[in-house]
Structures are given as C-alpha cells and as structure tokens.
Amino acid sequence: MGRYRPSHVRRSRLAVVPAVAAALLAALCAGTAPDLAVASARQELDPATVRKLDAAITKIMDEADIPGLNVGLWIPRRGTYEKSFGVADKQNGTPMKSDLYTRIGSITKTFTITGLLQLVDAGEIALDDPISRYVAGVPGGDVITLRQLAGMRSGLFNYTEDKAWLAQLRADPHREYPPRRLLDIAFSHRPNFAPGTKWQYSNTNTVLLGMVIEKVSGRSLGDYLEEHIFTPLKLNDTSLPDDSAIPDPHAHGYTDFTPSGDVADATNWNPSWAWAAGGVISDLDDLHAWAPALADGRLLTKETQAERLKTRSVGVPGASYGLGILDFSGWLGHNGELPGYESIAAQLPAEDASLVVLVNTDIDYEGKSLSSLIGNAVTSIVTPDHVWPVPPAQPSPTPSTPSNGGGPGAAAAR
Template structure:
C-alpha cells in the first residue's frame, strides 16, 4: 500500500468487516447492497451440538490445514485459534511467530489487542445503566452530552446500533495524519469527537446502518457521566471481574502487559510495514482500546451472547439482552447488527482490527460453540479482506458448514 492510499480502513471495508477500526483508501459510506435479512439466532438443538462437527482427529487435521493455508495466502505472521463445544474435545492451537525479529513462537497465553471487540464491553456498560433506570435506549444523546450534531434526535439505540449518521472520526484525513505522524501520542475523547463533528451528518438517525467509531466515543462518555467512574474502572468492576476475566485490560495509554505479541501494520505514514506493540490505542478508546487473551475471550463469547455471567447471574437483564440481540439488516448479506454485537450466519459476537492486530470472538447458540481467533497483523488480503474474516470463514467451513462465518469483500458488498 502506497503512502498516498494508506488510510485507517473504514467506509466499505469497515461496513463489511463490521468490527474493524481501520478503513479503506477512499473512505466512504457504508455498503449499499440490497437489504439483507435480519439475522437471528437459532434455538439450541436438543443435543446442543448438531450444527457443529465433532472435533475428531480428522476434523482437527482439516482445521490445521485450513489455518495454515490462510496464513500462507495472507502472509500472517502468527495466529492462535480456539474452538470449544461442551462435551467435545477442545481445539486450541497456535501457528507461526509472535515476533518476526526474535522468532518468538505464537502461543495461546499471549496478551493481544482486540480492537473493536471493545465495543461489546462499552455497550454492555450502557445496557447495565439501562437496566438500572439511569438512561433509556430511546433517550437522545443530547440529554446527556452537549454539542453533538443532531444530538436531540440521535438516540442511544442509534449509537449502539451504528445508525446515528455521525461521521466516523477515523476516516478524517487530519486524524490519520495526526495518528501516523506520532503513533504513541495520546488522544482525548473530545479530540476524537472534534475530528468527527467538523463533518456534516451523513443521514438522519435510524435511516440506515453505517459503522462509526464516533458512536462508541459518545457512549463511553455517557457511561462515565452517568456512573461517576472512568470507563476502564467501570468495566473492570461491573463487567470484566464478574465475568472472571483475569487477563483483560482497558489501558489508559500504550501500556501492554506481557507476554504479548508484536503487531505488524501497513497503516503508516509511509505505507511501509511497521511494528505496533508500542502504539497508543487511546485513539480508539471506548471503540477499540482493550487488551485480552484467548481464555478470557472464550469466557466472554458466551457471556456476551447470553447476557449471563459464568456464575449464572445476569450481566444484562433478559429484556434488555433481547433488544441487544435484535439484529436489523446491515446491507451485508447474512449479517445483522444489534446493539454493539453482530449476527453473521448465526454466529453472535464481534470482530476487531486496529493497526497490527485482529481478533474474532463469536458464539453459535444452536451448538453452544465458541470460536476465537487472534492474530498479529491487520494487513488486508489483496487490499480488501480482513485476515480475521479469512480465518473465520476457513474455520467454520470445516466445523459448521451450515453456518459459515462469511463477510463479503467491499466489491461484492456494494454491487
């Protein structure tokens, strides 16, 4: 990718990838394909496993081959994959290297940046405030925060469901220049909003789906205002700790617990590949700054999809969780997006991408199966496909051929 086209991917790619923080060279609006069906979650089958193949040695071998094929084709340095179905053997394997310079092997215990999977956590905090009666999903954001364009009309539901019409700050050329000229600089939420608010609103709220990180910055500020806590502190106390997640962090700056993988991106000022472990993710804040590991995301997948903590207590009340999982069409065939969560061919969860790292964490209720993929690059395949999508597709073709996790390329999505 040349320096003239290096942009933090958003626009069509972000609409297709649903959870990425990075965007395509030309930027642009969300995909405008014919309306897709509203994705819904099949009811669990009696056995809980009929939709997923048993993890026999032969199936595990096919998975190994599928993962290695994606790695070769997309030039991915390292990846860790986990597949879990109750009552069946687990599949947890790492491939390649965590650091190309040192040759450190990729392993399942490494901390990784998870990008837009952060959105599931931030929206969970909002939904907990809804349960407590502190805010309402259909309240306009202007009731809580001043200075938001169309703030008297954009609801919390519009923000969480990516239907606000607010410009995505990470598509702003000035923002891209500021970030790539000094990747370790801190950004405040207010600075991020300023990049968005210099642009006119793209459409009236609720009219269509358009993925925008701006929405989550506003929701993060809402959580802080109504809870009286810093967002990271709130999430730790009310979401992360109750879920029993011991290796999940909302960093204040560029701190990165060890051991972690080195990340590799071409989203740079020069377009050349650079290492990103030391980049400051404050530019993503409530939209994508979090860090986690394989085991914690295994726990989180089911917790997010069910609204229930591992000890059986409610993370989010059933009525609110039902609204969360109502996933209207996105314009992407087979994919619906609810409140900070997607449903792609029955797989519920989110993906994440920010410079150097990608993640995919999904749960198939019909089989109670979880898939987590963590990798240390965000460099797209042939310039338009997120590598996490390639892994998700390859893995689910093997284990759940009736539920293949697939998101089309921008060209296919916008035809």
C-alpha cells in the same frame, strides 16, 4: 508451511466457562503424544477435522504471510480445537502462545455497550434518551438516541474516516487523543443521514457511549468495565488501559499503516484514538469466556438482552447488527481490528459453540481481513450451516475505518 506448525501450550489461566465446557479447556498438542495429565480432561475434535483445520489455516498463513495467530473453537458435544501458530515476535522468533495478551480492537464495543445496557437495567438511563442529555455539542443530539448510537444508526460521521486525521495518525501513532478531540474531528463533518434512517458503522457512536457511562457512573470507563464486567466474569487478563502499555507476555503486532507503507511493529502505539470503540486488551482464555456471556446476556436482564439482540440487516446476506453485537450467519459477537492486530470473538447458540481468532497483523490479503479469512475457513469446515463470511475486498484499508472503501459486511467486521 513448516514454519507455521502449531505450538503445544499448557493452559496457565483457567477461563470462566459453563461447567459443561470446562473439560475442554486443555490445550492441544500438535504432532506429539498428548500429555497424560490433561488427556482425560478434554475431547478434541475428530482427527480428520483437525487435519483439515490445520491444513486450511497454514495455507492461509503462507499465502497471506501472517506472522502468528491463536485460534480456539469449543463445541461441547463435539470437541475442542485450540492451537497457536507461527511467531509472536518476528525479530527473535518467539513462538505464538495462547496465553499472550493482545489488542482486540472493536470487540471492545461489545464491552462498552454491555456497560451501557447495565446502566439501563439499573434505571439510570433509558435506551431512547437523547444523547444531548449526557453529552453537549452533538449535531442533532436532541433527536439521536442512545439506542441509535449503540445500533450504528445515528448518522454521525465516523472520525476514523477523516483523511487529515488519518495522515496525522500515520505520522505520529504515539500521540494521545482525548475523547473530546475525537468528537471534534467527527463533528467537523456534516452527519451522513438522518438518525434512524440507515445503518452505518461509526466509531464516533461508541466513543459517545463511553462518555455517557463515565458521566452517569462517575467512574472512568476502564474502572467501570473492570468492576461491572471483567471482575464478575473473572476476566482477569482483560483491561482498558489508560496508556499505550501492553502487559507481558504479549504478541507483537505488525502493520503497514505507515506513511511509507513499510511494515512496522505497532505493539506500543497509542490506542487512545480507539478508546471505548477499540482500546481493550485481552487473551484467548478471556475471550473464550466472554463470547458465551455476551451471547446469553448473563450480565443483563432478559428484557434488555432481548433489546440488544433485535438485529437489523446491514445490507449483506446473513449479516445483521444489534446493540453493539453482530449476527453473522447465527454467530453472535464481533470482529476487531487496529494497527497490528485482528480478532474475532463469537458464540453460535445453535451449537453452543465458541470461536476466538487472534491475529498479530492487520495487513489485509488481497483486500480482505485476515481474521475473517481464518474464521471463514474454520467455520466452513466445522459449522458449514453457519459460516463466518469474508467481507468484500477493500481497495484502501485503514485501521478501524470499516466503511472506507468497503461494504456493510466489511464495516461490521472491524
């Protein structure tokens, strides 16, 4: 377990958080005396809890062969646990650090749907508008509403479950996929059910909503999110790029989503296929700021946030889904996954707690997602009345294809 000792990281960028939590942002120092300059500005969780968390995380990392991860848990009345484990680059052994950029997968959906809901507040769209008003060629588009798309109840086929496309992506992960091409893949399949009658996770839904934002705002989705979400919250290290580049310094991401099943470095693979559903880049600080903002709806009106939080069961105990937001046992947020990376960003309003988990591999352990295993271990120790669940094992996992071989809990987790 020695190779996974957490590294000491000084915060280089201050996240925007409620004032009551600002003093908790200093990094933890593992195994050495604390830096006197920051010791008075933070309150760590009690030593016994820290030891339990260290042991649980390093055990999972050893068993699942996780290269590296960042984890942060902030509870104003109890303390902070913020550590980096393992390596960011297996080739040269660069240690993981909390200020590294990373791809966050489907946490992107929380940003995209927030942008959509801002347009609702501005009176430019309505949740019960049909998608056909904004995007042509959608099967059943006259009766599928923006609300159903945001809540994963449209019935539209998830393009990331198309087997021919998956083989194509494995063979050429650097290929560019415009949003309309993704819709063509989805619409070559019949809808799975009538709109509003069931819940099923589908990246197609969020791609459509990204196109709605662009049509109504007249801006690219990346520029819209920058102006209306990232900048107002001072999420200075969060972006939706229009290419495959990831800023420096960053964590390398490792995946076995290859034709041979061999492990590859997916850091610079083109994420255009994920776009509005999974293309955002961020870091630990920014996600720490985003989790409470998402949960309390500070960028939305109270009425619209209330609509967002009308979650409905996804068929797994303790799990429900609202408008681009997941409720797992009281934790409000989302998981993310795409080749090389997994993530969690969530807020527990009952304890004003924030949780962020960033893992630099998506290679499941015994069919289970790594971020969920870490999230489950952390919450089982610190918030046992609100435990982040581990979705059912998936026999044949694929990137951002949560319903492929998994139940609704697995779907919500990606």
